[in-house]
Amino acid sequence: MLDAGRHPLIDVISNAEVIGCEGKPGDFRVRVRKNKRYVREDLCVACGQCTDVCPVIAGNEFDVGLKARKAIYRPFPQSVPATYVIDPEFCLNLLGHLSEKQIRRLEKIQKVKQRKNLEYSSNILPCGHCTEACEVDAIDFDMQAEETELNVGAVLVAVGFQEFDARKLGNYGYGRFPNVVTSLEFERMLNASGVTQGHVVRPSDMKTPKRIVFIQCVGARGEGGRPYCSRFCCMNAVKDSMLVRQHDPEVEDVTILYTDLRAFGKGFDDFVQRSLDEKSATYIRGRPAKVDIVPEDDTLEVFVEDTLGHEQKRIPADLVVLSVAAAPNDGAAELSEILGIDTDAYGFVSRRDAAVSAVESTRDGVFVCGSAVGPQIIPDCVAQASAVAARAQLFLTGHRVEKHEEPVEPLDVSGKPRIGILVCRCGFNIAGVLDIDDLVQYATTIPDVVAAAGNTFACSTTGQDDLVELIREHNLNRLVIAACTPRTHEPIFRETCAHIGFNPYLFEMVNIRDQCSWVHAGQPLEAQEKARALIRMGVARARQLEPLHEGEVPMMHSALVIGGGIAGIQAATDLAVQGFPVTLVEKDKQLGGRLAKPHLKYLYPNMRPASEVLTAKLKRLKDSGARVLLNTDVESITGYVGNFEVNLKGETEELIQVGAIILAIGADLYDPKDEYGYSKLPNVITSQELETMLVEDDKNVEVAGTRPKSASFVLCVGSRDPEHFPGCSRYCCPTAIKQAILLRRMGMDITIFYRDIRTISTGAEEMYREARGLGVLFIRIPEGDKVQVNGTDHAESVRCFDDLLGRQLEVPTDLVVLSVGMQPKQPDTSKFHDILKLSVGLDGFFMELHPELGPVETTVEGVLLAGTVQGPKDIVDTVAQASAAAAKASVFLAHENVRLDPAVSVVNEEKCRGCGTCAEICEFHAPELVEIEPGTFVARINASLCKGCGTCTSWCPSGAIISRHFTDRQVHAMIDALFSAETPK
Amino acid sequence: MTPTKTKRAKKAKSTQWNPNIVVFACNWCSYAGADTAGVSRIQHEPHFRMIRVMCSGRIQPGFVLKSFEKGADGVLVSGCHIGDCHYIFGNERALEQFDKTKNMVRLLGLEEGRLRLEWISAAEGARFAEVINEFTAQVRKLGPSPLNSDNRKR
């Protein structure tokens, strides 16, 4: 959020709504109304003094009303912009809360006052505490709503979702019983910075609940008129149950009432397993009928039928958590109308064709991502958001902006340190606890300090001017600012420094607010002493700082996409249409991967022929101008972001240079070998084989010369199996249901043996219901059990223990279909693991940099993942992820040069003994041993790969590595200064 | 606050001994956690000084030893939770380093309780405060470090 707020090319218009949208893609005119916030964004420095004095208390929305806030407030601690806002509903100066009669009376009083000129004030109800407290005069009660028109090339809709209102389901007692809370309310309690600092309590008496019951699927999967699944709730409940256990040992029992446990994401099944191993929760399959209160002791009781144990249960509880579904946002319908885009039956924004592009709405140039299209988990949201960025570029080509900074003449910073210190008061935030004059005075006594001054708000515009003045006047070559935290403000001050040619690395920040005045308010003497020490340490470090200069290497503006499946095609297209030269290499003789003939007949859920989708995609690819090389493989890759050298072999043999690489080699399907009699019995086939048959003829299926009258599907073959692939393959449940429906329509009797039905994608849950409606039989395989296929020369029946009936079940069958899961593609995965040095996860798939923050990035900068190389996913998610990879690649490619962070590690080759420890421990493969003379090795660190963590420095046995900006000298100087006691005189 | 007042207050307080604690923190998690404590105004003991590095992997035995040598009564090394390191495995390296440091500190004849390693995330402001309070209490119980030069003089 902070990144977006700070980005020079992003304008954040908060507190605003869209009221009109005309024009065409590439040239939209969007009208925006900026609502009144009564606080001027350009002046507010977010010091919070107004909030301290505001007399009105209201419920805090961010903490879902569990905590209070004032009428003037910051919505939540990390909000961007940081500007405060006045809630007209509650502010005494604004009349939102008054009745007409009261307003008329007030007006009368005002007139009288005016006539008599009794110190006339423009406010009718003058509270004005905030106006008085505000030292920068940012509060403006006369502010008017503003309308602006924006001229834009594309529009992205990312309005998210809102919670389903659990009050609508009266039987759970939400709203009636205080101790029934929603998952969101529970989450705020668990949050360390939330309402109760991470302690879970019963709202009725603030005691720790001993027994907690989670109810899943509240308002989802058929309840409250919502057939779809909300995707994130299962994992959220599992996670919360573990957290609450870790945090509060007083909690004795956690029970999760679920329908299917949908742990479909990467690593999710492992997580559930851990919860089972740790016994963090009891899982009961069933939907409760109601929640009731036990009046005697004010506890709750949940009535549920355990569908596995077949008993009616009454579960006593102190706290009930409802995992509520995601519903479309209230404003989404209106917004869709304004933007001229369609919504689906439930009110989410619809996409034209999710398989072709996961982020295009029904209007050209208007995109949609995240939970606006339906519930999503965070990694998928992030991937889609990046995908939008890639697709939207199409309408912005030619508008691509590269940063051009006019070089400023650098100031002369040589010579003996001349240190200047600015101590910020931050209004009262710092000055309310610390004695600023004393600190300024103290600073001047430290050697090498030539100037020291206080400032009310160092970060405000005037404060920055003062700063520049200070540097110029005293001809400083080191600067120390004692203020808030470097994590938010160092970039701001650095920019100011850079602006006037003062090397930003000669500036040091001392945190005397967040880590001093705010947390030691009750001990001002100790706080003062600490602030002095911190300043002393800051000066000591500043003395040792060295000017650093950003390096640059030229960027090759072209990309290589490896793998011509659906992901590769999408990524290559998205990059090529932006004008970047793209090479797509495919080992095989045709493009399309699993979408191509004879692998796939129809796509679920809307039964679109795969060939149609593929043709559309190939056309887009052709039009994009990407260069396609078939029957060609990658032999070797060297280099780093901006400058990769790739050796191609096969039909085309050449050496190409690219700036970024997208890996889209796909996944393998599991080979069941002799499991379930697959290798012996001719009528046991895999789902892929069935699909191939359907491609040939989707009206008739013939197996081993006969037409089967019945078929059984076995799910999770090779998935959710610790021996093969512990995770969920995501695509198999809906695929099996799709195939089952097709076979059912041919008149076959169908039974599906499943472990959990995980129909999580858009439309899949509906398909599941359709299948049930058509009479497809679903039988759950008990935990830890497997079905058995019987028959000697061909399969005759499938045997399974049925929990519902409580006995063994034998289903006669003419055909057994094994729904096989995905597996890392081999040997390709190992090969690229070796040549690109990408990390592979425990499940064997390539590891993304971070599941939420970097779902398509890898530890190697400039190398991105698209599609199933990263883990199993279906076509819609693959397409979204591929577009995301393209967007991320274009971020690199759009730069003139690769910017090199100067605050990285360097080797002092004279000291280096060439032991190779650094090369061994670095995750980013930045250090490399080079032979400088026969038999003599030294390490060299590639600045384009180094991230500057400094781990190698601390590991180097000969002390040959220097972590720039965090050198040994700088740290030691701080330690020295810390103890060079200002001994009490 | 006037200087005279300051002095008087200092004298009144001198009954309780306050330790000198050095905290090393990584930029992305534990330093951020301390900031979060600030944003939420969670009060805690003030007798520590923080030194920020980019990653806990940067915290080498030398830093800790130097702190003790200079007279620190306690040293806290902190970083992101395992698996959360901004640089992937930096904190696991820090853990290995820490084990070495611990041995060296033992050789110096210092009590084990003077050195501690904690993983604190950016969101865990309350936990940061808790850790500081606990550690301060623990060090306070141990009393001044035997290496503290002031102490030796006394």
Ligand code: FES
């Ligand atoms: S960044 Fe926090 S431990 Fe590495």
